[in-house]
Amino acid sequence: MRNNSVIGWLLAAPLSLVLLVFLVAPVAMIVVVSFWGATEWSIYPAFQFDNYEFLLTSNVTFRVFFNTLKYAAITWVFTLLIGVTVAYYLAFHIRSQTWQVALFLLCTIPFLTSNIIRMISWIPFLGRNGIANSTLISMGVIDEPLEWLLFSDFSVILAFVHLYTLFMIVPIFNTMMRIDKSLMEAAADAGATGWQTLWHVVIPLSKPGIMIGTIFVVALVMGDFITVRFMSGSQSANVGRMIQNDIALLQYPSASATAVILLVTVLLMIGTLLRFVDIRKEL
């Protein structure tokens, strides 16, 4: 068995090396720099808690963290509802496997195209003179263009849902496909209605998929900075943007301290979620 272990190590070596240099070392570096000091144009090594003290005593930090959690929660609700519905439809209502594969691919293809382009493509829809406003006006629903469609919390969350629903659909579909159909027949035979079967049989058995989807969506929304910046027209803030602003001002120690707090928050959330699902078994 010793030999086996050595081969295992050799095979894992390139992976370990990449993760050490580009994941572990950068995080360590950020932790170190978060204790450094900064002048207006440079940073210097030190061991001081100023950055953390400033962050943890500032109202802005808490507002921005709250805003970030708000985005994550709302996005989670919408992606979950859409994800479960679409996955359920694909898994149980589409009867031919060819169609199942085709429709599933149709749902995943946008994931492989550029996020930035997909954000840009909302402009003609949501703009002041965009399709949404002109349609509503011509239908007589509103008299003047709605200002909150683009560059608002609404458009930020719309973009999140648009970008990340696939991360819910794929794992939920994956677990639903493994549900033994005879269980649903048994439920129906025992007199369950469609809703009861869905609520008491399908959803509980889909929980691992829902958990994995939740992990993806929470991680992506919590760590985002580009969607919020672009879709809110720089009017809303989340933690990622706070970090990016500090970076733009060359305040790396302060950016690092915020990054450490963000990382701890995200890892605590994901760690909690991981207690409910064994990822390796679900793949």
Next chain:
Amino acid sequence: MEPRPRSFYFLTAFFILFLLFLYGPTLTIGILSFQGPGGGLTFPMRGVSLHWFRDLFEQQAVGDIWGSFSRSFVLGLMVMVTTVVISVMGGLAFRKRFAGATILFYLIITSLVIPSILISLGVGLIWSQSGLPVHWASSGFGAQLTWTLPFGLLIMFAVFNRFDASYEEAARDLGASPWQVIRYVVLPIIAPSLIGVALFGFTLSYDEFARTLLTSGSYNTLPLEIFGMTTNVTTPVLFALGTLTTVFSLVVIGVFLMVVWLLNRRRARQGSDAGRGTV
């Protein structure tokens, strides 16, 4: 066949709406990129022309998009090859027990869920503090691997979870060396999944933004270039570029799907039962 329940029609309508939501905006900018020379960022169309596509070929209108395209393309290929090789090796490694496997597994998960800006910031800091110039092919390349490798490895885990080890035993019984088992038994069976890993490696790299932001140096990749354009370009040339790169992505996806399809067909025709019963 039993008749469709009423919920089927409701869910079909929902699914169609979802597809419209998913593809509608992209199709809209596809149409708007053919806007006439006097047209703006939204409807109405003021004539139909190729004006904005022509603009893409003029340096002063859009900056260095062709340079950034070729950098993104080369980087995508580098990331793709590396992701496939490392993922296969990693997938094989996790089939054996080795000390530290659990830690490595959690590192992979961390790599997937860590906010991208931390990778960007951390790698950028290491490079700048050690006096190395950040460059898309060194620091940018590594930063992107932290995003593509977890996907590659998760796919490999899924593949090996379903892999029937008796094929390997049979090969060993026939006297195959460990290397021969991998080369002639394992790799051919998992080939279609490797195409999937390659597709993820290329497209995730080609579209990657956040992890490349502070690690690519003075030469932009295409997503960075496009993002730069969003702040100062307010003409449909932006849509033309978006349409072009989306079409490029779709072509790449199409080519990969075609290869998988051909592989499966060849396999079926040659009557080999390799892989059957494992999926």
